[in-house]
Amino acid sequence: MKWSNDTALRRLTNGETAIAVIGLGYVGLPAAMCFAGKFKVIGYDINGKRIKTLKEKHGTANGNILFTDREEELDKASFHIITVPTPTDSDNKPDLAPLLDATKTVARHIKPGDCVVYESTVHPGCTEDTCVPIIERYSGLEQGKDFKTGYSPERINPNDTRHQFSNTPKIVSGNDADALELISNIYSSVIDSQVHRAPCIKVAEASKMLENAQRNVNIALMNEMSVLFSRTGIEMRDVLEAAATKWNFARYTPGLVGGHCIPVDPHYLLAFADKAGVETPVLRTCCGVNDNMARYVAESLIGLIRTTGRNPEEARALIMGFTYKENVGDIRNTLTAEIFNILTKAGIATDITDPHADPKEVSAMYGITLAAEPTGKYDIIAITVAHDEYKALDEDYFIGLSDGNAVLADIKWIYKDKIKSLRYWSL
Numbered sequence: 001m002k003w004s005n006d007t008a009l010r011r012l013t014n015g016e017t018a019i020a021v022i023g024l025g026y027v028g029l030p031a032a033m034c035f036a037g038k039f040k041v042i043g044y045d046i047n048g049k050r051i052k053t054l055k056e057k058h059g060t061a062n063g064n065i066l067f068t069d070r071e072e073e074l075d076k077a078s079f080h081i082i083t084v085p086t087p088t089d090s091d092n093k094p095d096l097a098p099l100l101d102a103t104k105t106v107a108r109h110i111k112p113g114d115c116v117v118y119e120s121t122v123h124p125g126c127t128e129d130t131c132v133p134i135i136e137r138y139s140g141l142e143q144g145k146d147f148k149t150g151y152s153p154e155r156i157n158p159n160d161t162r163h164q165f166s167n168t169p170k171i172v173s174g175n176d177a178d179a180l181e182l183i184s185n186i187y188s189s190v191i192d193s194q195v196h197r198a199p200c201i202k203v204a205e206a207s208k209m210l211e212n213a214q215r216n217v218n219i220a221l222m223n224e225m226s227v228l229f230s231r232t233g234i235e236m237r238d239v240l241e242a243a244a245t246k247w248n249f250a251r252y253t254p255g256l257v258g259g260h261c262i263p264v265d266p267h268y269l270l271a272f273a274d275k276a277g278v279e280t281p282v283l284r285t286c287c288g289v290n291d292n293m294a295r296y297v298a299e300s301l302i303g304l305i306r307t308t309g310r311n312p313e314e315a316r317a318l319i320m321g322f323t324y325k326e327n328v329g330d331i332r333n334t335l336t337a338e339i340f341n342i343l344t345k346a347g348i349a350t351d352i353t354d355p356h357a358d359p360k361e362v363s364a365m366y367g368i369t370l371a372a373e374p375t376g377k378y379d380i381i382a383i384t385v386a387h388d389e390y391k392a393l394d395e396d397y398f399i400g401l402s403d404g405n406a407v408l409a410d411i412k413w414i415y416k417d418k419i420k421s422l423r424y425w426s427l
Contacts, residue, residue, distance in 0.1 A: 003078075003113040005182040012079060012186070015040050019186075020077035022102050024050060024067070026260075026330070027119060027154040028083035030165040034190050036064040042077050043067045044105075074109040079186060082106065083119045083154060085260065087332075092267045092287075094123065096130070103131045107138035115148040117183055121265050123209065123272035124202040127151045128175070148179035151201045152187065153208035159328045169194040173204035209272075212265040213283055218252040219262070220286035223293050226254035226427045230300075236427060237413055254427040256297070256335040256384060256411065257290040258324030263333050294335035297411065297427075298342035301380050304407045304425055305348065310379055313347030318378040318401060321385025322354040322362060322370065326412075329356045336384050337366045351375065355389050374401050382409035395419050 003011065011017045018040040021032040025045075032043040043065055045051055054067045066073060074080070084098040099120050106116055116135060118127050132143050141147050152172045157163055170191045174180030180197055188195045198204040226236045236254060244251045257263045266287050273280045305315045324334040336352070343350045351371040354362075359370040378401050383390055391414055398408055399421060407423040410416065416426060 005178065005185065008078065008113065008115070008182055009185055009189075012039050013189075017078040018042050018066075018076050019079045019081065020044055020074050020106075022074075022080060022082045022106060023084035023098075023120075024054060025083070025085065026158050027156045028081075029054070030156055031081060031083060031119070031154075032065060033058070034165045038190055039064070041065040042073050044071070044074060045069060071105055071109070074106065077109075078111070078114045080106045080110065080114065080116045081119060081152075082116065086120045086122055086264075086268070087260070088264050088267050094268050094271050096122075096126070099126075099131070100134060103134045104138050107135040110135065110139050110141065110147055112141060112146045115150065115179065115182060117150040117152055119152055119154040121153060121208050121212075121261070121268070122151075122205055123268040124205045125272070127201050127205060132175075143175055148175060148182060149201075150174040150179055150183040151204045152183065153204060153211075155211075158325070158330060166191060167193050169196060171196045171198055171204050171207055173198040173201045175201065209265055209269045212261050213269055215252075216257065216262050216266045216290060217282065217286045218250065219255065219257055220289040222252045222254040223296075223427075224289050227296060230427070237416060253413070254293075256293055256324075258332070258334040258336075259330060260332050263287075263290060294338035295342060297335075297382075297384075297409075298339045300425070301339075301343065301382060301407075301409055302346050302348070304409065304423075305379050308379055308405050308407065308423075315348050315379040316376065316403075317343055317348050317350040317380040317382065318374050319343075319350060319352045320354070320381070320383045320390060321387060322352050322357045322368075323385055323387075326386040327356060327388055329358060329361075331357055331362055331365060337368060339382075339384070340368055348380075351378075354385070355387060377401065377403040378406055379403055380407050380409060382411060383414060384411045386412040386414055390414060395421060398422055 019035050020042040021028045022044050024043050032041050035041050041064060046069060048069045051067050051069045082102050084102045086099055087095045089095045132149055136142060143149055150173055155168050170187050172183045172187055172195055174183050184195055184197055229236045243249050266283055270284055302312055305312050322334060322336050323331055340350055340352055353371050362368050362370050381398055381401055407425055408419055410426045413426055
């Protein structure tokens with residue numbers, strides 16, 4: 001039976017049916033927990049180990065959430081939110097396999113009157129041109145007539161206690177006005193901030209692409225200027241502090257671009273542009289600038305070792321930080337792995353420590369062994385991630401790890417103006 005929007009919302013509110021969140025990673029879990037404050041929720045993930053961990057940590061969230069890896073539980077839901085990863089492959093091409101698998105899973109369980117909303121980041125047109133035909137083929141239902149679809153781009157920032165699922169403005173879209181109304185009403189019931197109704201699904205998809213493409217471009221500019229100023233004897237941080245005194249200066253900082261969004265999403269946009277026959281030289285160049293920063297940092301470290309009078313093949317380096325950002329355990333697309341590989345290829349004995357990274361995950365994903373703690377003396381000490389544990393360290397700590405002529409490479413500008421004895425380098 002196909003329900004009116006009022007009836008569909010009432011059935012969810014009364015607990016007659018549930019919201020299903022498919023994919024319980026850094027995007028899906030916050031969404032599931034937030035919706036569980038008002039509705040019954042089925043949190044589904046194919047990773048049984050993940051489900052076990054969530055059950056132990058969160059239980060049933062006051063009886064409103066069921067964590068499960070049993071696909072048949074999705075039969076109990078009428079509103080399905082897909083939040084699985086959308087990575088790129090080794091050639092930086094979009095890898096839609098997780099998204100397509102999740103789509104097929106949902107299609108096997110949707111019923112007339114159900115709604116499917118995508119939060120996974122995709123290029124414009126993916127929802128309607130790729131995902132909806134799969135739903136129709138596997139379910140035997142027809143969009144618009146039997147079920148609704150929508151797109152609402154995720155905006156989760158891991159380890160950000162200020163910007164949460166419930167207080168961050170939400171973009172929603174639907175396949176038609178009726179779908180948009182239902183999707184907007186359901187999200188509005190748990191979002192305390194603005195719920196923006198995009199005029200169509202493609203606009204919502206493109207907005208997410210633009211958000212991260214803009215950040216990629218701005219960081220690339222800072223990285224390019226950092227290289228230029230560093231090689232001409234100008235301090236990048238001093239330049240930023242001066243430039244930021246102008247009211248309309250957008251302050252970005254140089255750095256290693258890793259993780260699941262900024263280095264990945266622009267490649268979805270580039271693939272979309274290639275298919276459309278449109279050249280995007282600015283975005284393509286900026287991706288290259290950011291991707292090259294690991295090599296720039298590594299080669300700079302090798303050069304710094306040479307300035308100490310040591311042969312790189314006789315030197316030791318310590319890298320502190322492996323995750324892609326501070327105070328998280330996420331190691332996806334971390335550029336520190338490339339820095340490590342370049343240093344070791346140059347013959348430098350290199351240790352990596354990180355209090356947040358899982359050594360087993362690092363070994364499985366990158367073939368790199370994390371050191372439990374620093375050992376001996378080092379010629380180069382590079383801090384690549386601004387973990388809180390590192391911010392508490394003082395110069396005496398690094399002097400204790402130094403051979404007496406070491407260089408402290410402060411990629412994140414944690415210790416600027418605090419280092420007096422050691423040689424200091426930063427972006």
